[in-house]
Amino acid sequence: MAHPRPIHRRTLLSAFSAAALTLAVTACGNDGESGPKGDPADALDTPTTLTFWTWAPNVDKVVARFEKKYPKIKVKVVNAGQSAAQYTKLQTAIKAGTGAPDVAQVEYFALPEFALTKRLVNLKDYGAAELEPKFAASAWSQVSISGGIYGIPQDTGPMAMFYNAEVLRKFGIEPPRTWAEFEAAADKLHRADPDRYITSIDPGDAGFLDSLLWQAGSRPFRQTSDSSVSVDLADNGAQKVAEFWTRLLNKNLVDTAPGWTNEWWQAMSSGKYAMWIIGAWAPGNLASTIPNTAGQWRAAPIPQWNAGDSVSAENGGSANVVTATSKHKEAAVAFATWLNAEAEGTRALSEAGLFPATTALLTDPDFLDTPIEVLGGQKANQVLAQSSEAVKTGWQFLPYQVYANSVFKDTVGQSIGARKPLASGLQAWQERITEFGEQQGFSVSAS
Amino acid sequence: MRTPSPPGAPRGEGSAPPSRRPTSRRLATGSQGRYGYLFLTPFVLAFLVGIVAPLLYAAYLSFFQERMVGGTTFVGFDNYARALEDQLLRAGLWRVALFLAIQVPLMLGLALLAALAIDSGLLRWAPLFRIGIFIPYAVPAVVASLMWGYLYGDRFGLVRQIGDGLGVDTPNLLGSSWMLASIGNVVTWEFVGYNMLILYAALRVIPEELYEAAAIDGAGEFRKAWSIKLPALRPALLLASVFSVIGSFQLFNEPNIMQSLAPNVVTTSYTPNMYAYNLAFNGQQFNYSAAVAVILGLVTAVVAFAVQVSGSRKEHAQ
Numbered sequence: 104m105a106h107p108r109p110i111h112r113r114t115l116l117s118a119f120s121a122a123a124l125t126l127a128v129t130a131c132g133n134d135g136e137s138g139p140k141g142d143p144a145d146a147l148d149t150p151t152t153l154t155f156w157t158w159a160p161n162v163d164k165v166v167a168r169f170e171k172k173y174p175k176i177k178v179k180v181v182n183a184g185q186s187a188a189q190y191t192k193l194q195t196a197i198k199a200g201t202g203a204p205d206v207a208q209v210e211y212f213a214l215p216e217f218a219l220t221k222r223l224v225n226l227k228d229y230g231a232a233e234l235e236p237k238f239a240a241s242a243w244s245q246v247s248i249s250g251g252i253y254g255i256p257q258d259t260g261p262m263a264m265f266y267n268a269e270v271l272r273k274f275g276i277e278p279p280r281t282w283a284e285f286e287a288a289a290d291k292l293h294r295a296d297p298d299r300y301i302t303s304i305d306p307g308d309a310g311f312l313d314s315l316l317w318q319a320g321s322r323p324f325r326q327t328s329d330s331s332v333s334v335d336l337a338d339n340g341a342q343k344v345a346e347f348w349t350r351l352l353n354k355n356l357v358d359t360a361p362g363w364t365n366e367w368w369q370a371m372s373s374g375k376y377a378m379w380i381i382g383a384w385a386p387g388n389l390a391s392t393i394p395n396t397a398g399q400w401r402a403a404p405i406p407q408w409n410a411g412d413s414v415s416a417e418n419g420g421s422a423n424v425v426t427a428t429s430k431h432k433e434a435a436v437a438f439a440t441w442l443n444a445e446a447e448g449t450r451a452l453s454e455a456g457l458f459p460a461t462t463a464l465l466t467d468p469d470f471l472d473t474p475i476e477v478l479g480g481q482k483a484n485q486v487l488a489q490s491s492e493a494v495k496t497g498w499q500f501l502p503y504q505v506y507a508n509s510v511f512k513d514t515v516g517q518s519i520g521a522r523k524p525l526a527s528g529l530q531a532w533q534e535r536i537t538e539f540g541e542q543q544g545f546s547v548s549a550s
Numbered sequence: 551m552r553t554p555s556p557p558g559a560p561r562g563e564g565s566a567p568p569s570r571r572p573t574s575r576r577l578a579t580g581s582q583g584r585y586g587y588l589f590l591t592p593f594v595l596a597f598l599v600g601i602v603a604p605l606l607y608a609a610y611l612s613f614f615q616e617r618m619v620g621g622t623t624f625v626g627f628d629n630y631a632r633a634l635e636d637q638l639l640r641a642g643l644w645r646v647a648l649f650l651a652i653q654v655p656l657m658l659g660l661a662l663l664a665a666l667a668i669d670s671g672l673l674r675w676a677p678l679f680r681i682g683i684f685i686p687y688a689v690p691a692v693v694a695s696l697m698w699g700y701l702y703g704d705r706f707g708l709v710r711q712i713g714d715g716l717g718v719d720t721p722n723l724l725g726s727s728w729m730l731a732s733i734g735n736v737v738t739w740e741f742v743g744y745n746m747l748i749l750y751a752a753l754r755v756i757p758e759e760l761y762e763a764a765a766i767d768g769a770g771e772f773r774k775a776w777s778i779k780l781p782a783l784r785p786a787l788l789l790a791s792v793f794s795v796i797g798s799f800q801l802f803n804e805p806n807i808m809q810s811l812a813p814n815v816v817t818t819s820y821t822p823n824m825y826a827y828n829l830a831f832n833g834q835q836f837n838y839s840a841a842v843a844v845i846l847g848l849v850t851a852v853v854a855f856a857v858q859v860s861g862s863r864k865e866h867a868q
Contacts, residue, residue: 191831220618307813330619361813366705502618509832512813520726520814539833544619 143229143440146433152177153435154204156193158185159257159421161455168451169441176434186210187505190217197222197428205429206439209254210421211245212310212504215326217424218253219502224425225251229436234444241494242460246422249326254422255443258457260382261490262314262405262416265389268479269399270299270377278403282347285406289356292377301377303358303367304348306519309511310418311381312344317416317498319344319408323533324501331546332501334536336529343408345525352522359519372396380405382418383458383487390477397476402483404490415493420460458487465491501536503543510535605847612841616834629841638819639842643849645730646821650798650853653734658790660738661745662783666775668746669753680750684743691740695807698736699724703811724812733804741797745790752786753779788861792854799850802827822846 155166155178166178181204183189190213196203209217217223231252235243242256266278271288274295279285289301305311316323321340325333335341351357358376360367370376372393379385389400405415423439425432442448449461453470464470465488474480501507514535518528533549540547612629616622633639664683668676686694701708702723713720723732756778764774802823809816809824818832819825822842830839 187832194834216618305813307810359814360705361811364703364811365700366703366707366811369706503833506833509828510818512809513817513819516814517817520812542617542835542838544617 143433143437146431147173147437148175149434150175151431151434152179153206153431153438154179154181155206155423155438156181156183156189156204157208157423158182158189159208159452159455159457162452165442165448165451165455168447169438172441172447176438178438186213187509190505193217193426194220194222197426200428203426203428205426205431205435207424207426208257208421209424210419211417212313212500212508214246214254214422214424215248215500215502216505218248218251219326219329222427223253224427224429224432224436225253226255226425226436227252229433231255231436231440234440237444237461237463239460239462239465239491239494240496241417241491242420242422244496244498245417245420245500249329254424255439256460257421257423257443257452258384259460259491260384260417260419260458261487261494262318262380262418263383263385263483263487263490264378264380264403264405265385265400265478266378266403267374267376267396267399268401270374276377278401279406280404281410282406282408286347286351286356288377289351290354293356299375299377300358301356302380303360303362303370303376304352304519305362305367306359306516307361307512309508309515312511312515313508314382314416314418315344315348316341317495318405318414320414320495322497322499324504324507325499326502327548330544331548332540333548333550334501334533334540335549336533336536337526341529342526345529349518349523349525352519352525355522359522368392374399382420383490384419386475386477386483387456394477398479400478401481402475402478402486404486404493413489413493414495415490416498417494420458501540502545503539506539507532507536510539608840608843611837612844614837616837618834625837629838630845632838633841633845636842639822639825639845642819642822642825643846646799646801649730649734649801650795653737654791654794654798656734657738657742658745658787658794660742661749661790662787664742664746665749665753665783666779668750669779670771670775672771680746683746686739687741687744689740691803692807694740695736695804698732698739699808699811702732724808724815726815729805729808729812729815733801733808736804737797737801741794745794748790749783749786752783756782784861788858791857791861795854795857796850799823799846799853 153176155162157180163180166180170176170178183192183204189207190209193203193207193209194217218225234255238256239259241261242259246252246254246256264278270292271278274292276288276291277284279288285301292299292301316336319340321336321338321344323334323336323338323341327333348357352359358370360370371379371389372395374396379389386400386402390397404413407414423443425435425439429435442452444461446463449459449464453459453464459465459470471485471488472482473484475483511532514531515525515528517523517531518525537547537549613624613626614622615625615628664679667673668680673679689697704710704722704724707723709723710720721728723729760778761774764778769777800823801821805816805820806824806827809820816824818828823846826839826842826846829835829842833839
């Protein structure tokens with residue numbers, strides 16, 4: 104077990120889409136450029152068994168609705184592990200040519216790796232381009248890779264600040280709106296009670312830092328062609344983030360506990376940490392892991408670099424992909440489309456606890472007005488949907504981000520743990536990423 | 551592992567006097583040999599399929615390089631050249647070597663003490679001690695590491711809480727300076743009982759007459775332990791040492807679990823085995839990983855062989 108920590112998290116939301124999503128799978132017409140493809144709608148009328156690898160919660164119930172609607176299609180839901188564990192199996196199975204599923208869940212950060220190595224079907228050939236208006240721009244941009252479309256967004260994780268309202272009230276701290284206010288709040292809290300911290304920065308979680316860089320306007324990873332990438336972890340945004348968090352670490356204003364551990368949850372539960380800045384999937388985890396704190400939490404926008412701005416980033420989230428080895432590509436595309444783009448499927452997924460990727464749900468009044476219990480009945484989806492809207496565009500992941508993230512703890516994590524300047528950790532990270540890229544045959548530039 | 555024969559036992563047929571009936575004996579050997587091979591087949595097949603084939607496949611893989619850009623190419627010994635230069639691999643090897651040098655003697659010393667104590671006959675409830683010391687071996691390494699990880703935790707761990715209660719400032723057992731010792735403690739806890747059983751079994755086969763003879767000569771318990779038990783234990787100690795050497799070089803489960811508790815301390819290349827694992831499964835570098843695994847296997851074999859040779863040399867010198 105390499106990564107016991109759950110990378111994919113969920114929210115427990117209940118939402119009812121009133122918006123009529125009438126566009127059926129027939130919209131997936133046959134307008135691809137690379138040869139004739141079958142019609143996904145026809146495929147739904149042919150007896151087929153599809154295999155679907157996912158670790159999303161309660162998906163079997165959603166799938167049951169699909170099977171009821173299209174009785175000729177049977178979908179076998181398999182949990183082949185979570186995140187990196189599943190990717191290893193998926194890579195191996197696709198490479199071997201047998202044993203791979205037809206449809207699989209892949210997180211956005213791992214998607215370029217699968218796309219580049221031609222492990223996935225370019226859904227553009229099946230008319231998926233028409234689905235673009237249905238999805239939040241932040242989600243769609245993450246499945247659009249090198250001019251193709253390699254997945255249908257399943258869920259997203261726009262960043263938000265989940266704060267413990269009781270702790271902040273107790274110490275007379277207003278929820279910070281900017282990073283400057285965040286620093287002042289951190290100082291005030293830790294001064295008042297040296298056992299408490301505003302939050303903890305996880306030395307093992309590349310995803311959090313990626314999101315901070317993303318929000319600060321840094322674009323460290325870019326694929327410039329099929330065989331070249333650029334890595335720049337010292338651009339303006341990265342410097343800004345590094346200086347800020349180095350200062351907080353030096354002044355001992357943030358803790359450095361690894362996340363998702365027993366200790367970290369205890370600290371979250373006991374009010375030792377005042378907030379958790381993370382993707383919109385967080386409330387579900389709070390509710391299920393530390394139910395004793397239900398009602399204490401509130402959601403607010405992620406702190407801004409400039410007062411009055413509204414700039415956000417993504418954290419986590421997955422797409423559903425169709426594998427290159429699938430023998431039922433049309434049916435697979437139709438299933439993934441129904442599940443993730445149509446009203447019935449997306450509503451069911453949302454009820455199952457995923458934060459939506461479709462604009463229809465993100466603007467649905469029923470969804471927006473749902474009170475969330477763990478957040479004290481706050482209609483937090485409004486905050487989270489706004490964050491989705493405010494996600495800054497232009498972010499890219501490397502075609503080998505899985506590896507890059509895995510050596511985060513060897514490099515930036517060292518700086519965090521030792522409370523040393525993050526800039527040197529970022530530089531070490533860049534070196535490891537560059538070295539690996541060159542070993543993989545990429546030309547790696549640093550600008 | 552060959553079963554060690556007690557000192558003084560006949561050392562095989564080679565030294566036997568020439569046979570009295572050479573003709574018939576040769577015949578018998580011939581047909582026995584044929585049937586012998588037949589009986590060997592199941593083992594040989596399992597050995598070839600289960601051990602030789604994967605080893606050969608790993609060696610085969612290590613001569614290629616698969617790149618995301620450029621596909622798979624034959625690269626000869628390039629992966630090995632890279633591995634020999636690899637600072638991360640080297641640091642990992644030194645780390646497990648240090649672990650080996652300190653943890654193994656400590657663990658075997660404790661196991662020896664426990665075995666002698668239980669064998670001495672002076673202990674009340676000896677079977678209870680025996681099973682008690684052995685039980686940790688039955689706990690899966692993953693569970694053991696998680697359990698100890700909770701005890702070590704710097705914020706809410708039991709060690710820290712006891713320290714706070716006593717007003718003592720306990721070190722961060724999951725910090726970089728203590729991590730190897732903390733892992734050593736887990737491994738010791740897990741394997742003392744196992745090694746104790748190996749040693750205890752060797753003690754049980756010592757004939758009673760030796761003790762009686764020693765008693766007649768006026769030897770006390772300590773003298774018996776020193777002059778009879780310890781020499782008799784040498785082959786078993788050697789066996790346990792070789793197992794422990796192999797175990798140390800293959801250290802994986804314990805640090806891998808500790809990694810989630812202290813990701814910045816236990817890096818992806820903390821031990822050579824973890825390095826090989828992460829190269830293969832996070833970096834898709836199966837070929838380089840195979841080369842690292844082959845090198846690790848060779849280093850382990852060489853060290854284990856050295857331990858074996860030096861141990862049996864002493865045995866002969868006796």
